[in-house]
Amino acid sequence: MAYIEPAPIKDKENPLESMMHRFDKAVELLGISDEMYHILKVPRKQVTVGIPVTMDSGKIKVFEGYRVIHSTILGPSKGGIRFDPDVNIDEVRALAAWMTWKCAVVDIPYGGAKGGVACNPREMSAGEMERLMRGYTMALLDVFGPDQDIPAPDMGTGQREMAWLMDEYSKAKGMTIPAVVTGKPLVLGGSLGRTEATGRGVMVSALAGMEKLRINPYRATAVVQGFGNVGSHAASLLRERGVSIHAISDISGAYFNDKGIDITAAIAYRDQNNDSLDGFTGAELISGDDLFSIPVDVLVPAAKEDVITRRNVESIQAKMIVEGANGPTSFKADDIINDKGIMVVPDILANAGGVTVSYFEWVQNRIGYKWTLERVNRRTDRIMKDAFDHVYEVSLKYKVSLRIAAYIVAIDKVSSTYKFRGGF
Numbered sequence: 001m002a003y004i005e006p007a008p009i010k011d012k013e014n015p016l017e018s019m020m021h022r023f024d025k026a027v028e029l030l031g032i033s034d035e036m037y038h039i040l041k042v043p044r045k046q047v048t049v050g051i052p053v054t055m056d057s058g059k060i061k062v063f064e065g066y067r068v069i070h071s072t073i074l075g076p077s078k079g080g081i082r083f084d085p086d087v088n089i090d091e092v093r094a095l096a097a098w099m100t101w102k103c104a105v106v107d108i109p110y111g112g113a114k115g116g117v118a119c120n121p122r123e124m125s126a127g128e129m130e131r132l133m134r135g136y137t138m139a140l141l142d143v144f145g146p147d148q149d150i151p152a153p154d155m156g157t158g159q160r161e162m163a164w165l166m167d168e169y170s171k172a173k174g175m176t177i178p179a180v181v182t183g184k185p186l187v188l189g190g191s192l193g194r195t196e197a198t199g200r201g202v203m204v205s206a207l208a209g210m211e212k213l214r215i216n217p218y219r220a221t222a223v224v225q226g227f228g229n230v231g232s233h234a235a236s237l238l239r240e241r242g243v244s245i246h247a248i249s250d251i252s253g254a255y256f257n258d259k260g261i262d263i264t265a266a267i268a269y270r271d272q273n274n275d276s277l278d279g280f281t282g283a284e285l286i287s288g289d290d291l292f293s294i295p296v297d298v299l300v301p302a303a304k305e306d307v308i309t310r311r312n313v314e315s316i317q318a319k320m321i322v323e324g325a326n327g328p329t330s331f332k333a334d335d336i337i338n339d340k341g342i343m344v345v346p347d348i349l350a351n352a353g354g355v356t357v358s359y360f361e362w363v364q365n366r367i368g369y370k371w372t373l374e375r376v377n378r379r380t381d382r383i384m385k386d387a388f389d390h391v392y393e394v395s396l397k398y399k400v401s402l403r404i405a406a407y408i409v410a411i412d413k414v415s416s417t418y419k420f421r422g423g424f
């Protein structure tokens, strides 16, 4: 089978390289065959599309978009759509594979996919965003489907974009098909609890980790990088459980207060300030880099990949890192983190609350019924806690970090499914 290795980008972290490094380590410990290794490594489908969009200026701009289906062995592929200037095919491939491993870790019947468009939502009007999202949907009409490939929000997209996708897809198919996408507004068949679900899963994982390290949440401190969907809900829910949040950050900078930041005030400020913390006065402005070296119990990176690298890892003083973002830690920092005795609750476990509630949304759409928030939250908490406990046990059995244990759990599940299904 021909497979093109990711081109190493000189002096730049590459999330695909990080994903493969951990994958290789877990595979070696599990001892799977060479054939299975290649089956799991190569994405099933990889699509690049050009999307012409009429901008408000009247000029037409062509955006490049991607959808990578890493695996469909456990069920339809699932994964968000990212709108960000840095989106590239290697990033989307890594994110798609992480979706496969994540769904397997929390034991939900989905494969993994991810999509992305290289664009800058901060510089686009609502009309431009809508035309782009509708164009992306039409370009991928044959890829998406409620039994095929089910997108969801990721960085730079949210309920609004999922509503456009659902509408465009439904119109093209001549009927309303809510289950083609999750993370929709409630009125279009969205699930209660989806918006805050990823942050909720981060909170549950953080508390589970604190219990193992005997950290009392009411005496604990945390910093959160990224104050979008994941970061702001994680901060708010951790605060509700007693944790004092000493710093938060977004693209505008980092905000520090050693008495604890008023998270409700920060969210209200961001919501009234064009989604930005710029000018937030409840804290001292510090550099984004300094946020990582604040001595706290828990560090939650919830922005983007490769923010913890060999360059800054030595300065980290947190006892735990709970990865709200996908791939925030470069593999080159893994050994130093382990030597420092820092517990890392890895992305494919810690941020799986989002896809878990997406699965609940899809189930509700398919049975035409709405669950209460209490039911959604109770089931999410149980799935997250069970997944944490399982990964923790495997880490003790194999004497490895939680990250490698999570890969072992996932790869074991996906490879045994392949073996049972056979038919190669």
Ligand SMILES: NC(=O)C1=CN([C@@H]2O[C@H](COP(=O)(O)OP(=O)(O)OC[C@H]3O[C@@H](n4cnc5c(N)ncnc54)[C@H](O)[C@@H]3O)[C@@H](O)[C@H]2O)C=CC1
Binding pocket: 153, 154, 155, 156, 157, 198, 225, 226, 227, 228, 229, 230, 231, 249, 250, 251, 252, 288, 302, 303, 304, 305, 324, 325, 326, 327, 351, 352, 354, 355
């Ligand atoms: N939305 C979801 O349900 C899920 C998201 N994730 C991951 O969580 C991460 C964040 O996603 P969302 O919260 O949905 O995105 P978002 O677009 O809602 O928020 C991103 C936040 O990160 C900030 N940010 C961007 N670059 C930054 C930088 N260099 N330094 C500090 N802050 C920076 C932005 O200003 C914004 O506050 C991504 O890695 C995403 O893949 C993972 C699982 C599910």
Ligand SMILES: O=C(O)CCC(=O)C(=O)O
Binding pocket: 078, 079, 080, 081, 102, 150, 151, 152, 153, 154, 182, 183, 326, 351, 352, 354, 355, 356, 358
């Ligand atoms: O909710 C989903 O289906 C996927 C969310 C996502 O993209 C992720 O977990 O990284």
